Amino acid sequence: MDQNSLPPIQTTARDDAVLKALVGFVRAEALQPGERLPTERILAERLKVSRNTVREALTRWEGLGLVERRQGSGTYLKAAVSPDMLHMPLTLAGGNDFTSLMQTLEIRRALEAEAAALCAERASQTDIAEIARKLDIMEQAFRTRDGMSSEEDWEFHQAIYRVSGNPLFEQIIAAMHELFHRFWEHPLGVRDFGHASFPYHRTIYECIAARDPQGARAEALKLIATVEDDLKRGAAKLKLSSQT
Secondary structure: OOHHHOOOOOOOOHHHHHHHHHHHHHHHOOOOOOOEOOOHHHHHHHHOOOHHHHHHHHHHHHHOOOEEEEOOOEEEEOOOOOOOOOOOOOOOOOOOOHHHHHHHHHHHHHHHHHHHHHHHHHOOHHHHHHHHHHHHHHHHHHHHOOOOOHHHHHHHHHHHHHHOOOHHHHHHHHHHHHHHHHHHHOOOOOOOOOHHHHHHHHHHHHHHHOOOHHHHHHHHHHHHHHHHHHHHHHHHHHHHHHHO
């Protein structure tokens, strides 16, 4: 990779200029999703901006699901980029607010079901094998860590979004993922939060492997229904504790 192919920026609109320059660099280098970007230090040197400016630009990309930061490894491209791409940021209420979580879940219900159905229609044998691998990792983590497998669970679902053929599934759901991840860590007293959804990961996979879109959609809806039940249990416990 020729690091000198990234030209310095001569503009006061630094944040937007960094994003545009990064797009140009990715396209000039023909970087594909899964490949690593240069380090923040190298990008800052070539762009003649501070590392903090580069970091903020990459944070924006990360929020849009375009890159993934891996601790100790670097920043990796997750989706194709282009100069005319549109940014669609989402604003979500933070905290463990029940209403916010339920609103997010309503959107996820529609997206998860459709992504699973499209995945069943479009998955190649290689794709199915990769989803199976992610499922095995998730199930192993669930069994060995007493149901604590949120990261492995997320990676399983990401594999499905990618195979759906529509990058918007992953980008939109990724924007909502942090809210649910924080809840998963502190689930309103529901110690077994997410446990009821465990078997539906395999049934979703089985429908995908059987190329059964309707079945995959139905199983995804069942999975989301268990999460909704867990959220309602948590809200009920919280309400009860506040009354005592």
